[in-house]
Amino acid sequence: MAIPFVREIEFEYGKVEQVSPLIRRVIADNPGPFTYVGTGVYIIGHGEVAVIDPGPHDEAHFEALKAALEGETVKYVLVSHGHSDHSPLAKPLADWAGCKVYAKGCGEPTAKGELGSEDDPGFSPDECTNDGDLFEGPGWTLETIETPGHTRNHLCFALKEENACLTGDHIMGWSTTIVAPPDGNMADYFDSLDKIEDRDFDILWPTHGSPIEGKAFVKEFIQAYRQHRQDREDGVIAQMKAGVTSIPEMVKTMYVGLEERLFPAACMSLLGHMFKLIEEGRVTANDATPVVQSEFRLTKVDA
Secondary structure (H helix, E strand, C coil): CCCCCCCCCCCCCCCCEECCCCEEEEECCCCECCCECCCEEEEECCCEEEEECCCCCCHHHHHHHHHHCCCCEEEEEECCCCECCCCCCHHHHHHHHCCEEEECCCCCCCCHHHHCCCECCCCCCCEECCCCCEEEECCEEEEEEECCCCCCCCEEEEEHHHCEEEEECCCCCCCCCCCCCCCCCHHHHHHHHHHHHHCCCCEEEECCCCCEECHHHHHHHHHHHHHHHHHHHHHHHHHHHCCCCEHHHHHHHHCCCCCHHHHHHHHHHHHHHHHHHHHCCCEEECCCCCCCCCEEEECCCCC
């Protein structure tokens, strides 16, 4: 099942755009292999608002957000997770607005530095929010949804009035999501995909790229996203049955035509699958704490 990616997007860096009755978006000028065209910052409501994933601490981007928020009261700054394209501007924006930053926590270091991106090691919210917490303003209600997987502390936010979900990096329309150990957890990721599908949203708004629109298409997209991960897991099993024990060697076979710059990301994704298979007792590694360079074998080879 091929993922029906949504890669078309029209935008202008730094310009505030009304993308739904209750949602505005400002895209930061930080394009890249993990951010697509850049970080989409969402402003929820009018007059009294919430800001989700303020993005990188870039002065031009900060000034664009200030202009977009002129004359309004920022009640909450919400952060999906502590990566350098999502959280660095959260505290400066909250200080400017006179409010607090809310997130699940700062998470744990990942391997994103190896992948050409970085964590935000200095990020820590003013207040920790948990599954089901509500943030409200005039005519709008946001609900926190804990969705570990991409990171241990990842959050999505449901906008009840539009049956919409702000998905951070959990589900992206333009690409699959990296699940890189130790902070990323593939078993949790599968569970979190089920959790969002069960909510039956009409639209998903990822931090990077265009929305996934329409109840039926949202369901189809999430199912394809999940099947893609299952196919990768099946591919890993098939490779080990064929005697391949190295993740880099698996990537060469399983990711034919992959850009060289994305090779490390593919390796980390397969490592995430290995952690899941080890936890399930289906695979063993020659290292107590497996890494990409470890050797992996099936615990039992089917006849």
